[in-house]
Amino acid sequence: MTSQAPGLWPPSGPEVVFLLLGAVAVGSALLVVTTRQLVHAALWLVVCFGALAGGYLVLTAEFVAWVQVLIYVGAVVVLLLFGIMLTRAPIGPSAGLDSGNRWAAALVAVATAAVLVTVVVTGFRTAYAPLRPGQGAAEPLGASIFRTWVLPFEALSVLLLAALIGAIVLSRTDIRGRE
Amino acid sequence: MHVVYPVVVSALLFSIGVYGVLARRNAILVLMSVELMLNAVNLNLVAFDVWLRDRLHGGQVLTLFVIVIAAAEVGLGLAIVLAVFRTRRTVDVDRLRALAEVVRAPDSGRPDGEGAS
Amino acid sequence: MTAVVALIVLLPFAGAAAGLLATRLGTRDLRTRDLRTGDLRTGDLRTRDVGARTERAVYRRAAWFAIAPGAVSAALTVWLAAALARGAGISEGRFWSGLLPGRAEGTLTVVETGSVPISLTLRADGLSVLAGILVVVVALAVQVYSVGYMRDEPRYPSYSAFVSLFTSAMLLVVYAGDLIVLYVGWEIMGLCSYLLIGHWWEDRANSRAAVKAFLVTRLGDVGFLFGIFVLGTAAGDFRIDAVLRADIPRGALVAATLLLLAGVAGKSAQVPLQTWLPDAMAGPTPISALIHAATMVAAGIFVVARLYPAFLAAPPTLDVLGVVAAVGMLGAALAALAQDDLKRVLAYSTISQLAYMAAALAAGSDRAAMFHLVSHGAFKALLFLCAGLVIHHVGSNLISHMGGLRTALPVTFWTMTIGFAALAGLPPASGFFSKDAVISAVEHGTGPAQPFVYASALLTVGVTGAYAARAWLRTFFGPARIEPLAEPPPGVAHVFDGREAPPSMLWPAGVLAVPALLLGLAGSAAGVEVEWGPAAVSLAVALLGAGIVYALWRAAPEQDPARLLGPFRVPCERAFYVDAAYAALIARPVLRLARGVVRADTRVVDGAVRGSGRATLGLSGLVRLAQNGNAQLYVTGLLAGLVLIAVAAVVLT
Numbered sequence: 001m002t003s004q005a006p007g008l009w010p011p012s013g014p015e016v017v018f019l020l021l022g023a024v025a026v027g028s029a030l031l032v033v034t035t036r037q038l039v040h041a042a043l044w045l046v047v048c049f050g051a052l053a054g055g056y057l058v059l060t061a062e063f064v065a066w067v068q069v070l071i072y073v074g075a076v077v078v079l080l081l082f083g084i085m086l087t088r089a090p091i092g093p094s095a096g097l098d099s100g101n102r103w104a105a106a107l108v109a110v111a112t113a114a115v116l117v118t119v120v121v122t123g124f125r126t127a128y129a130p131l132r133p134g135q136g137a138a139e140p141l142g143a144s145i146f147r148t149w150v151l152p153f154e155a156l157s158v159l160l161l162a163a164l165i166g167a168i169v170l171s172r173t174d175i176r177g178r179e
Numbered sequence: 180m181h182v183v184y185p186v187v188v189s190a191l192l193f194s195i196g197v198y199g200v201l202a203r204r205n206a207i208l209v210l211m212s213v214e215l216m217l218n219a220v221n222l223n224l225v226a227f228d229v230w231l232r233d234r235l236h237g238g239q240v241l242t243l244f245v246i247v248i249a250a251a252e253v254g255l256g257l258a259i260v261l262a263v264f265r266t267r268r269t270v271d272v273d274r275l276r277a278l279a280e281v282v283r284a285p286d287s288g289r290p291d292g293e294g295a296s
Numbered sequence: 297m298t299a300v301v302a303l304i305v306l307l308p309f310a311g312a313a314a315g316l317l318a319t320r321l322g323t324r325d326l327r328t329r330d331l332r333t334g335d336l337r338t339g340d341l342r343t344r345d346v347g348a349r350t351e352r353a354v355y356r357r358a359a360w361f362a363i364a365p366g367a368v369s370a371a372l373t374v375w376l377a378a379a380l381a382r383g384a385g386i387s388e389g390r391f392w393s394g395l396l397p398g399r400a401e402g403t404l405t406v407v408e409t410g411s412v413p414i415s416l417t418l419r420a421d422g423l424s425v426l427a428g429i430l431v432v433v434v435a436l437a438v439q440v441y442s443v444g445y446m447r448d449e450p451r452y453p454s455y456s457a458f459v460s461l462f463t464s465a466m467l468l469v470v471y472a473g474d475l476i477v478l479y480v481g482w483e484i485m486g487l488c489s490y491l492l493i494g495h496w497w498e499d500r501a502n503s504r505a506a507v508k509a510f511l512v513t514r515l516g517d518v519g520f521l522f523g524i525f526v527l528g529t530a531a532g533d534f535r536i537d538a539v540l541r542a543d544i545p546r547g548a549l550v551a552a553t554l555l556l557l558a559g560v561a562g563k564s565a566q567v568p569l570q571t572w573l574p575d576a577m578a579g580p581t582p583i584s585a586l587i588h589a590a591t592m593v594a595a596g597i598f599v600v601a602r603l604y605p606a607f608l609a610a611p612p613t614l615d616v617l618g619v620v621a622a623v624g625m626l627g628a629a630l631a632a633l634a635q636d637d638l639k640r641v642l643a644y645s646t647i648s649q650l651a652y653m654a655a656a657l658a659a660g661s662d663r664a665a666m667f668h669l670v671s672h673g674a675f676k677a678l679l680f681l682c683a684g685l686v687i688h689h690v691g692s693n694l695i696s697h698m699g700g701l702r703t704a705l706p707v708t709f710w711t712m713t714i715g716f717a718a719l720a721g722l723p724p725a726s727g728f729f730s731k732d733a734v735i736s737a738v739e740h741g742t743g744p745a746q747p748f749v750y751a752s753a754l755l756t757v758g759v760t761g762a763y764a765a766r767a768w769l770r771t772f773f774g775p776a777r778i779e780p781l782a783e784p785p786p787g788v789a790h791v792f793d794g795r796e797a798p799p800s801m802l803w804p805a806g807v808l809a810v811p812a813l814l815l816g817l818a819g820s821a822a823g824v825e826v827e828w829g830p831a832a833v834s835l836a837v838a839l840l841g842a843g844i845v846y847a848l849w850r851a852a853p854e855q856d857p858a859r860l861l862g863p864f865r866v867p868c869e870r871a872f873y874v875d876a877a878y879a880a881l882i883a884r885p886v887l888r889l890a891r892g893v894v895r896a897d898t899r900v901v902d903g904a905v906r907g908s909g910r911a912t913l914g915l916s917g918l919v920r921l922a923q924n925g926n927a928q929l930y931v932t933g934l935l936a937g938l939v940l941i942a943v944a945a946v947v948l949t
Binding site for chain 2: 008011012014015018019022025026029030032033038041042045048049052055056058059060061063064067068071072075076079080082083084086087089096097098099100101102104105106108109110112113116117120121124125127128129130131135136140141144145148149152153156159160163164166167168170171173
């Protein structure tokens with residue numbers, strides 16, 4: 001699989017696209033965790049998720065990419081925005097979004113990044129995956145889900161139901177716990 | 180496509196998510212950071228699925244599942260955050276100190292999250 | 297015949313067990329609760345109807361448990377004496393073989409110890425039976441007497457059970473055929489003595505006296521035990537016969553007998569361990585009569601007589617014994633002359649008389665010692681019982697509170713007169729004959745200390761006459777100095793309303809007066825010949841002492857004749873400051889050391905413990921700073937640790 005792998009440099013066309021999308025995703029993710037405006041953070045999250053969806057497309061996982069757009073960009077971010085709104089967060093820059101241990105957090109994050117990058121670079125330097133369009137289309141994925149993975153799929157539906165009920169119970173104030 | 184590229188991107192995303200979880204005060208921002216970490220994992224899964232050319236598409240299917248679970252998690256997480264906000268009038272994670280042992284000394288100068296409600 | 301001996305020993309023991317366990321059986325009603333909440337001190341249960349009735353039943357049952365076994369034991373002892381007198385056994389040619397030639401010995405069981413075996417052996421011969429008769433008779437008399445003396449005493453059942461236990465232990469000593477068995481009885485006696493001295497433990501002084509008696513005798517008992525070990529290992533056997541027959545090297549024999557002497561000095565209250573006996577008078581008067589006058593304190597003398605061949609083979613020990621006896625008899629007699637407490641007078645007199653027996657042993661005559669032991673047991677028990685009657689009547693122990701009791705207590709007066717006559721050695725009372733035997737033995741004795749002992753013995757005869765006359769005159773003659781007290785404090789006997797004590801107390805005294813008066817005649821009839829020369833001398837000396845006191849008293853009946861001691865009176869009253877010296881030399885340094893140890897314990901040992909606890913708390917406080925409730929901090933630490941572990945796993949492998 002790696003026998004006829006081309007060298008890392010120069011990157012091929014899809015790789016260039018992917019790297020650009022990756023740069024956008026990482027940059028917007030950085031903005032998410034550093035911005036001083038709550039709403040901006042949510043919006044940068046949208047950008048990050050969109051870039052990732054593009055990355056999925058480049059990686060030929062087109063169904064996952066659309067699902068990413070639909071659920072993450074469409075649902076999750078909207079939910080988060082609702083959350084921001086409901087907790088009466090101020091619109092505009094607000095101080096004190098970072099807690100006191102941000103330097104320790106930065107240290108740990110940088111160390112984690114260093115370790116992970118070192119590991120994956122050492123481990124997969126020569127790994128090459130030729131891209132074949134169509135293997136992540138809806139049809140093969142649907143076949144796989146409803147044949148092989150149907151049991152986890154059903155379990156997930158139950159989980160979703162449970163989460164639904166749990167969210168309702170948690171957010172309604174007129175349902176009280178047993179005294 | 181070299182596997183290194185997506186994998187490195189996902190490692191960086193994951194680390195940024197870690198930073199966000201550890202450094203952000205607002206609980207909703209923490210939730211967003213968790214989403215970042217989950218997405219990093221998703222990118223990993225997709226990349227390895229493509230590389231290994233799994234006939235069962237285990238990686239991509241699992242990605243879908245993770246997305247579903249993430250949606251559920253965000254829903255529950257936000258519900259919890261709202262419940263906390265209702266009782267404590269704050270969603271600052273480092274002011275929710277109920278985990279700390281109650282210090283018996285009366286002159287504890289530490290601000291306590293319970294005082295707000 | 298061994299079975300009879302075992303029965304004699306075990307019957308009082310069974311009585312004690314029954315008294316301790318069975319007196320309350322079936323009387324479990326209001327009374328138990330009553331007693332628990334009620335006032336134990338005064339024992340005045342007459343006001344409570346139901347309680348008083350059951351108390352009365354318990355009291356009667358305990359009295360039966362106490363008296364019946366003692367009476368059977370006494371009967372069996374008499375039978376044993378008769379059997380031995382018929383002569384069923386080998387005679388060994390010692391002094392008692394003329395009177396009671398018989399001998400019985402039996403081993404019940406042998407305890408293997410790995411080295412020298414212990415054989416549970418009982419033996420009865422003339423010596424044992426002689427002492428045994430004394431024990432059972434005095435014990436029976438005291439038990440009967442106690443029924444009256446301890447009336448309305450809530451702890452009477454345990455009291456009588458302890459007396460029974462003591463009787464059993466003393467009989468075990470007397471009939472023991474093995475040194476270890478003897479030691480068992482010896483220690484149980486010490487225990488009973490402790491328990492009974494502290495009978496009225498509510499008073500702190502009484503319990504202190506009990507502890508003192510226990511500790512001082514224990515000091516001697518350590519030596520005694522090691523003496524037994526030396527004898528047993530040297531002879532390869534603990535049986536008394538084997539020990540006496542064994543060929544023990546002279547050095548070991550001297551060491552063993554000297555060690556035994558320590559135990560004898562402790563138990564018989566000889567110098568230098570005599571200080572516990574006067575304090576032991578804190579116990580009830582019947583106990584003083586039984587344990588601290590007639591039997592237990594005489595056990596030391598008895599043991600020396602029992603092992604007499606071994607002592608005869610160790611002359612240095614006998615010399616030491618002679619010196620100890622000479623110092624003890626004169627000092628104790630002088631102390632007795634100055635005491636104001638009637639029971640303490642008798643206690644010092646007991647020390648002095650025991651020293652007489654020791655002197656006789658040191659001079660080489662165990663016959664005189666045993667003769668005096670028996671007669672002294674009789675008359676001293678009689679004196680104590682009479683003193684109890686007097687104290688009951690007056691409500692005080694002090695002679696200065698007594699006087700003129702001759703008309704109020706005629707029976708007591710006559711019996712006590714017999715006792716004092718025997719004590720002073722006036723004919724025809726028993727003391728005259730036995731003391732004469734002792735003095736002639738001392739006169740014929742050998743050894744470097746003999747002149748000293750003889751002089752001391754003669755002087756003591758005079759002092760004995762003096763203090764006997766003083767106590768007699770001050771108690772029964774002269775003006776009545778005090779009216780009976782209303783309610784005595786606990787620790788002192790109750791006062792009777794009537795003129796004389798009840799018959800249960802008078803009868804034992806009367807019965808004991810008979811041997812106190814006639815035992816000497818019986819002894820001389822049984823072959824103890826009187827040497828009239830020394831007898832006349834000692835009688836003259838005794839009369840001289842008594843006469844001086846009488847003259848002084850006659851001149852001023854109000855005043856204490858003890859004033860003849862002049863400036864020596866205070867030292868005599870304090871028993872020559874021996875207690876103070878012991879306190880300064882031993883007790884106080886030990887206490888100081890103990891305080892130091894306590895301080896070291898609290899400061900150093902406890903300090904280390906507390907300090908380590910405090911250090912742990914402080915350190916944990918430091919560590920607890922990390923646990924501030926911030927979940928983000930926790931997760932930070934968690935992830936940092938994870939990264940570190942991952943790096944370490946890669947780097948280190």
